[in-house]
Amino acid sequence: MDTDKIKARINQLEQRDFHDMYLNDFLLTWEKSDGEVQATFLVAEILRDLRQNNISSRIFDSGLGISLFRDQSTRTRFSFASACNLLGLEVQDLDEGKSQVAHGETVRETANMISFMADVIGIRDDMYIGKGNAYMREVSEAVKQGFQEEVLEQRPTLVNLQCDIDHPTQSMSDMLHLINTFGGVENLAGKKIAMTWAYSPSYGKPLSVPQGIIGLMTRFGMEVVLAHPAGYEVMPAVEEVAGRNAASGGGSFIKTNSMDEAFAGAHIVYPKSWAPFAAMEKRTELYGKGDQEGISALEKELLAQNAQHKDWECTEKLMGLTHEAGALYMHCLPADITGVSCSEGEVEASVFDRYRVPMYMEASYKPYIIAAMILLSKVKSPADILNHLLTSGAQRIRD
Amino acid sequence: MDTDKIKARINQLEQRDFHDMYLNDFLLTWEKSDGEVQATFLVAEILRDLRQNNISSRIFDSGLGISLFRDQSTRTRFSFASACNLLGLEVQDLDEGKSQVAHGETVRETANMISFMADVIGIRDDMYIGKGNAYMREVSEAVKQGFQEEVLEQRPTLVNLQCDIDHPTQSMSDMLHLINTFGGVENLAGKKIAMTWAYSPSYGKPLSVPQGIIGLMTRFGMEVVLAHPAGYEVMPAVEEVAGRNAASGGGSFIKTNSMDEAFAGAHIVYPKSWAPFAAMEKRTELYGKGDQEGISALEKELLAQNAQHKDWECTEKLMGLTHEAGALYMHCLPADITGVSCSEGEVEASVFDRYRVPMYMEASYKPYIIAAMILLSKVKSPADILNHLLTSGAQRIRD
C-alpha cells in the first residue's frame, strides 16, 4: 500500500489554490490558473493511486453523468464513462437520434429537462468553427440559470470533451504523460516540443488537438514549435494565447513551415493531421446555408491540398533529427500509419510501433483527468474527501 | 436539515391506505384510490426532500430498471433513468433495433427473458389506439405469471410512461405542481382548469395528455373544462371517467367547443395540440392493414383539418380572460411556440416565456413521481424505509 505517497500528494494538493473550480465548468485550459491545472493533475494521480491500491473512489451514492457526443468517439466516450463510474455516477447518453432534441427544442429547455439529477455534463462538439464551445457555454448558462431558479437542485458542471477551440481532457492527459515521462513538471522547462501537421488521406480533422497543445504546453516553460505547411494555420486567437503563455511562463512559442526545423533537437514530437482553420470556417458557413454542392467542392479541394504535403510524414529519418535522435513521439490516437491503416499517412509504421506502449500510457491518463475535473467541480474540500477515501479504505473489488 | 418537515410528511404517509400498490403496476390514475394517489405525491415529495438534504435514497443495492420506448422521448427517458438511479437501479434499454424483439418473438417470451433481474419495467407506447395500454397489460400478465411459475425471482412491476389512454407520470407531475403552486391540495377545490386543444403545424400528437388531465384533475373538486374544436373529441371512455370523478369528488367536468369559454375565469390553462380520437383509431386500422397510401391520405386530411383551427392559440388576449388575467399556464413540453419553433403554433412567445420557470418546475417533479411509483410498488413498508433513510442519513454526495 502506497499510503505515504498518496498522503504526500494530498498534502501537495492542499497547498494549491483552486477554489474557483468548485461548481464551475472545465472548458478551456487557459481559463484555468496554474494552481487549478496542477490541482487537476494531482487529483488525477491520487485517483489513480487509490485505484491501484484497490481503494474505492466513490463520492457519489447516486447521480447521473450526461454525455452528449455530436461526433463519433470511442476513447473519449469510454474515458468519460470510466471517470463517472469511478466516482459513482451513472452515465446517461443524450443520443440525438433517440431523443427529440432535433425536433426544434431550444438548447435551454433540453439542457434543463435532462439535468434534474445530472451532476455533470460532458459534451463533444468539435465539427464546426465558432459553434462547439459556444454551444457548451449556452448549455452551461442554461443549467446555471436553472439552478438559480431552483428548477435544478444542483448545478451540473460541464466538462469539454472536445470542441472547436480546445480539447482539454486530451491536452491535460498529454501533459500528465510528459510530467511522468520526464520525472516531474520541473523537468519540462526548456524542453522543446514540436506540434506539427502531418499528412492524412482523410480530411477535416479537428483543430482542437494542436490548439489544445500550444495553449497548454506553453505554460510550463517549454519551447513550443508549431509547424505546418502554409495554409494550415490554426485559430489566430489560440496562437495569441500560446504567445502570451510563453512570454509569462519563461518558455517560447515559435511557428514554422518546416517539419525539419520543428523536429531539430526536439525532445518531444506530436505530428498529427488537421484541417486549415480558414477552410473549416468556410465549411461551417456552407453547412449553415445547407450548400451541399459547396461542401463537396470544398472537400475535394481540401483533399487535393492535403495531397501536396505527403512529405509531412513522421519518418525515422526525421526522428533522427531530434534530441539525441530519441524524442518522445506522441499521438492522441487513432493515427494514420503508413502501410497499416492507409498507404501514406502521418507516421512510419516503425516509429509508431516503437512508441506504442508510451502512447497507450498517454491515453490511459484521460479517465483520471476527467474524473479529477469532475471531482474538483463537485466537492468543496477535495483534499479532505480524498483523505477520507484513503483512510476509510473501502475496497474497489472485495478480496 | 429539514428533518422535521420530512418526518411530518412520513407521518402523513403512515395515515394513508395504499397497501394495494405493493407488487402492483401503475397503469391508469383512475385505477388508484385517493389514498394511493396521495401516497404517491407524499413519497415523491419526501424523496425530493431527502435529495435536497443530500441524503441517499438508495433502496436497491443491485437490480435493473428496464425501459421500453416505442416512441421517441427525451424527457420521459431521462426522468425514468433519474428515478431508477435515485433508488439504486441500473437502467437497461430494450432497444427494439438492437434486439430480436421484432423477429417474431411473442410478448410473453420476451417479457420473461429480459426480466430475470428486472425490478421495474417502464413502457412508453402511445402511438396506436387500443394497443399501448393493452400491450402493457400483456407484459404485466407475462411477468406476473413468470413470477408465479418461479421463472422470475421477483415480480417486476410496470410503470406506464405514456400509453394511448393515460400518461400518469405526466398528469401526476402536473398535479403535484398545482398542489405546490396553490399551497396544498385543499386549495384546489373550486379552481377552474381549462384543458384545451391548441393548433400545431404537426399532426398526430397523442391524446394521453388531455385524457390524463381530465381523468385526474376531476378528482380534487376542480372545475375541469375540456375545450376543442368539433371533431377533436378524446376517448369517450375517459370522458366518462372524468364525469364520474367530478360527480363523486364535488367538482365539475364540462365540455365546450369554445376556447374563450374555457379560458373565461380559469385559474389554470393547459392549451395543447392533440389528434382526434376517431382519426387515431382510423390510423391504427390503416397501420394494421399496412395501407401506406391510406395513412398518407389521412395525414394530409388531418393537417388540413388542423389548419382550419389556427385561431386556437394561447394568446395574451385569451390569457386576459382568465381569473384576474393571471391563470397559471401549463404545458408538458415541448410546445409549438409561435415565431420560435414554428410560424404559427400553440402559444404566443410572450405567454410561453412568462411561464418558463413554472413549466420547468412542472417538469422537475416527474423523476420523483416515477421514483415514488417504483418505491411504493417494491417496498412493503415505505414509511419505515423512508424513516430509515432519513435517520441513517447516508450522503448522496460525500462532503
Next chain:
Amino acid sequence: MDTDKIKARINQLEQRDFHDMYLNDFLLTWEKSDGEVQATFLVAEILRDLRQNNISSRIFDSGLGISLFRDQSTRTRFSFASACNLLGLEVQDLDEGKSQVAHGETVRETANMISFMADVIGIRDDMYIGKGNAYMREVSEAVKQGFQEEVLEQRPTLVNLQCDIDHPTQSMSDMLHLINTFGGVENLAGKKIAMTWAYSPSYGKPLSVPQGIIGLMTRFGMEVVLAHPAGYEVMPAVEEVAGRNAASGGGSFIKTNSMDEAFAGAHIVYPKSWAPFAAMEKRTELYGKGDQEGISALEKELLAQNAQHKDWECTEKLMGLTHEAGALYMHCLPADITGVSCSEGEVEASVFDRYRVPMYMEASYKPYIIAAMILLSKVKSPADILNHLLTSGAQRIRD
C-alpha cells in the same frame, strides 16, 4: 433463510480445484477442467441462492463490464447486463455504429483504449467461421499484454457470449437446467440426449449451440446423439472433442441422419436449426471477397436445401418415441414454432407450449452462469468472498 444450504454449497466449492480460472478467460468449455466447470455451476447456484434470500452479491464498488455484440441479441445482452449489475459492474456497450472501431483501428489499440477501467469484456461474434473465437483471442492477448505493460491496471477477462465454435454461457445454462431437472449431476450418467437439427424457414443460424452441447454434455457420462440431415455437418474439430469427452467420461457420442433414431428412448431432446458448417465456411469466404452476388446465390441455395427437410420437426409423434414418451424438450430460444412464429418450423406448438415453463427456467440460469464466470475470474478466493457476502448479509432491496 437457506443459510445451511448455501453454506453447504460453499463447502462443496472449497473442495473443487479451479485456481486456473483466476485472471483467465472463459472461451470454450472444453478448455476448462471438470473442477472448473463444477465450480462455475456451484457459484451460479450460490449467487442465485443469495439473491433469492435478498442478500447482496456486490463484489465491485465500481468497474466496467464491456459488451461487444457483433450480432443482434436480446437475451444474451440482458443476461450479461444482469450478471454485471448483480456483481456491481456497470455495462458499457461498444456499439460499433457509435464508435470509431470501424474506421481502421487495430483490434489491439481499441481493446486497450476501452479497457482502462474494464474488469470484464463480453463478446458475441458468431457470424463467420474461423473469425469469432479468433477475434476473442486477439482481444484477450491485447489486454493481457496491456496489463503486463502496465497500460492497464487490471487484466480484463473475457467471457465468450457466443462465437463460431462454442456458446459456453448457453451450454452451461442448459447443463445446469439438466442438473436441477434430474436432481443432480450424478443422475445424468446414462441419460440419452438428442441434439438434433430441425427445419427453419430462415437460414444461417449459428452452429455454436449444437457444438456447445455436444462439446459439454459428453463430459458427464451422457449418451449424446447428434442428428441432422446429410450435409448439415458441424465443425469436425468439435465432433472430435465430443468423441474424446465421451471416451474419457464413460458416455457415448453417436451421429445419425435419422431424427427418429435420435429421439428413440431419449431422456432429453434439443431440436434446433443450424446452417451447414461447409456453407458457413463458404459464406465467410464470400464476405471476405465482398462477393454480394455470391452471398445471395448461397442464401437461395441454403433456403432450398433447408426446404427439403421440412420433416425435421419436433412433433408430438416424435416425442412419443422418447423415454416413457416424456423426454425433456429444450431450446435456447427463440424457436420457430409451427403455426405461431412461422407456418412450418422447428417444433409443433403443442410440444413447445407444454415445455414453456421448463424452457424459461433453462434461460433463467444464464445471468447466474455469466456472473459465476466473472466472479471466478476476478476473485482470488471465491469461497471466502461468498461466505463473507452470506454472513455480512447486506440486503439487495432494503426492507
